Amino acid sequence: MIVAFSVTPLGVGEDVGAYVADAVRVVRESGLPNRTDAMFTSVEGEWDEVMDVVKRAVAAVEARAPRVSLVLKADIRPGVTDGLTAKVETVERHLGA
Numbered sequence: 001m002i003v004a005f006s007v008t009p010l011g012v013g014e015d016v017g018a019y020v021a022d023a024v025r026v027v028r029e030s031g032l033p034n035r036t037d038a039m040f041t042s043v044e045g046e047w048d049e050v051m052d053v054v055k056r057a058v059a060a061v062e063a064r065a066p067r068v069s070l071v072l073k074a075d076i077r078p079g080v081t082d083g084l085t086a087k088v089e090t091v092e093r094h095l096g097a
Contacts, residue, residue, distance in 0.1 A: 002083050003050050004040040005072040007058055009065030019065055023057035030056075033084050040071075044084045047076070 009019040024041055027034045030053045032045040043050055062068045
């Protein structure tokens with residue numbers, strides 16, 4: 001499964017980069033395939049391990065912020081591995097055609 005999620009601290013002002021970095025650090029240290037862009041962090045793995053990473057990323061932000069917003073989108077597709085890379089490669093292949 002691939003989960004794309006965004007964790008946003010609320011009540012801490014406009015500069016939230018350090019808080020978001022705390023969440024991304026949890027994802028990167030998990031060892032699961034992941035990718036971060038300007039809006040979301042995507043992580044790939046089995047249901048329990050991915051959801052554990054999301055929970056810990058939220059907890060990392062929650063430790064420093066009075067309120068946290070979580071947006072999550074999941075692609076649950078049993079038997080697929082390396083979807084994080086394969087999906088992008090498919091689109092790029094079509095763009096090059």
